[in-house]
Amino acid sequence: MAIIGVDLGTTNSLAAIYTPEGPVIIPNSFGDHLTPSVVSVADDGEILTGKIALERRFTAPTATASVFKRQMGTKKEYKLNGKTFLPEELSSLILKKLKEDAEIFLGEPVEEAVISCPAYFSEAQRRATKTAGELAGLRVERIISEPTAAAIAYGLHERRGAHKALVFDLGGGTFDVSILEFSNDIMEVRAVAGDNYLGGEDFDDVLIDLFMAANRLKESDLEERDDAAIYKAAEAAKLAFSNFRTVTMQAQVHGEPMTMGISLQDYETNCQALLARLKTPVVRALTDASVRVKDIGSVVLVGGATKLPIVRTFVGRLFGVIPSSTIHPDEAVALGAAIQAAMKERNEDVKEILLTDVCSYTLGVEIAHVRPSGLLQSGIYEPIIERNTTIPASHVDTFYTVHDNQKKVDVKVYQGESRNVRDNVFLGQVSIDVPSGPAGSESVDIRFTYDVNGILEVEVTSGSTGQVVRTVIEKNPGAMSPEQIEESLKALAGLKIHPRERDEYRFLLEKGERLYQESSGDMRDRISEAIGAFDEVLDRQNQEEIDEFAAKFREFLDAVENE
Numbered sequence: 099m100a101i102i103g104v105d106l107g108t109t110n111s112l113a114a115i116y117t118p119e120g121p122v123i124i125p126n127s128f129g130d131h132l133t134p135s136v137v138s139v140a141d142d143g144e145i146l147t148g149k150i151a152l153e154r155r156f157t158a159p160t161a162t163a164s165v166f167k168r169q170m171g172t173k174k175e176y177k178l179n180g181k182t183f184l185p186e187e188l189s190s191l192i193l194k195k196l197k198e199d200a201e202i203f204l205g206e207p208v209e210e211a212v213i214s215c216p217a218y219f220s221e222a223q224r225r226a227t228k229t230a231g232e233l234a235g236l237r238v239e240r241i242i243s244e245p246t247a248a249a250i251a252y253g254l255h256e257r258r259g260a261h262k263a264l265v266f267d268l269g270g271g272t273f274d275v276s277i278l279e280f281s282n283d284i285m286e287v288r289a290v291a292g293d294n295y296l297g298g299e300d301f302d303d304v305l306i307d308l309f310m311a312a313n314r315l316k317e318s319d320l321e322e323r324d325d326a327a328i329y330k331a332a333e334a335a336k337l338a339f340s341n342f343r344t345v346t347m348q349a350q351v352h353g354e355p356m357t358m359g360i361s362l363q364d365y366e367t368n369c370q371a372l373l374a375r376l377k378t379p380v381v382r383a384l385t386d387a388s389v390r391v392k393d394i395g396s397v398v399l400v401g402g403a404t405k406l407p408i409v410r411t412f413v414g415r416l417f418g419v420i421p422s423s424t425i426h427p428d429e430a431v432a433l434g435a436a437i438q439a440a441m442k443e444r445n446e447d448v449k450e451i452l453l454t455d456v457c458s459y460t461l462g463v464e465i466a467h468v469r470p471s472g473l474l475q476s477g478i479y480e481p482i483i484e485r486n487t488t489i490p491a492s493h494v495d496t497f498y499t500v501h502d503n504q505k506k507v508d509v510k511v512y513q514g515e516s517r518n519v520r521d522n523v524f525l526g527q528v529s530i531d532v533p534s535g536p537a538g539s540e541s542v543d544i545r546f547t548y549d550v551n552g553i554l555e556v557e558v559t560s561g562s563t564g565q566v567v568r569t570v571i572e573k574n575p576g577a578m579s580p581e582q583i584e585e586s587l588k589a590l591a592g593l594k595i596h597p598r599e600r601d602e603y604r605f606l607l608e609k610g611e612r613l614y615q616e617s618s619g620d621m622r623d624r625i626s627e628a629i630g631a632f633d634e635v636l637d638r639q640n641q642e643e644i645d646e647f648a649a650k651f652r653e654f655l656d657a658v659e660n661e
Contacts, residue, residue: 103435109270218292247434298403
């Protein structure tokens, strides 16, 4: 049974499969490669996903959710038309749609997937990604980092001789930079860095802020539909910069048309703060890998936001080379995930390579320091496995009691980079008894063992008694418990999912509704009449008549949108 590769993205998601001709993208019900990562709940409780839900982001914003990938691994709740979802539940609905499209395309059931995630995702976020797959009815035994998947898609592992590459992955909501080294069929991740709250959405926000200022608008004065209209206009203007050096941003606000003209140069000037944020993880990854810019043999662009001219120019200036983008930036990760899936199946057509990954964040424990004054300062973070350590990894450190007559040592485990544990993520705790004695007289060895699946084993050994206490840190903050997963599966199974075979018709109706709300006067009346007529045709359930009218309705709506 085939294993699909999935790029579960912030803005768009897609799936791919490996074939004898190589990896290919699986089209959705519209024949598109990209499925918008958007979920909406209709008034009748029907769940709408992808392109249809994207239309409703402008007409029913409170019933629609997007950019939820940024909240993976948290307990943030999305309330949509009376239903409540966690981020991984919304993601599972997107994955379920991709699974259904894949089964139609392949003509067979799909039960397993290799799913990608940002290299800089924490363990909680990786677990949430795996949980989303399980909720969608997929077995997920392999989570692959997006830059690694992109490198595989580019075939960097097949080039002759040892070389280093940098993958610059800027998606809709997250940014990753990975430095990889290739030698003798081994792909080694040397370092990763990134920002899980930086992506194409932020470049939209710059245009939104400029538009608001140019038209003297205040956020408090806007209705939700005004917000949605401005957001849509910002997306269109950003994309237009790929073809024009000056663009006009247009949106209906309070029923009135408002515009703003802006040049690419002015846009770049206003994006300097974001570009500076892009540079920080690049410098950090190079430093952690002990690699100089001139040592990088190739730079690969991945993610839809790298299509922005100002981003391409920024990367070119930073590295002094023309970055590679021969594979569509939106598709490289999914194609690489499909190749990884073929490797997992041991497909004879695929060259086997050894992949080594690194720990994205530092793992450590809380300790206390005795100050020169004699006062005890607690809450200090002591790393045990440093970030960008090749995994699997095992490391042990020795610690001592800090109080007289101390009978127990509590080992509190954290993830993060701050010197103070309060600024890091608490993962779990294990305790061990020790013989009572003066401060500093008893020792404990703390060993961390971290594997490729993101499982951390903590082993604590008493130096004097030899007693060993061991635990596996699996319950990360924000992760769903097995009981919660089972409960969520039951709830999702009861949802009314919009049928795939009616996608085209529902999309046309939602698009018509959006255009009706954006229009006025005679045009609004014409759109309303067309929607009503299409509704009547659908009610008659004559397929030939429906197909004929749908083609005319689609042509009419496209003409309205392009006026």
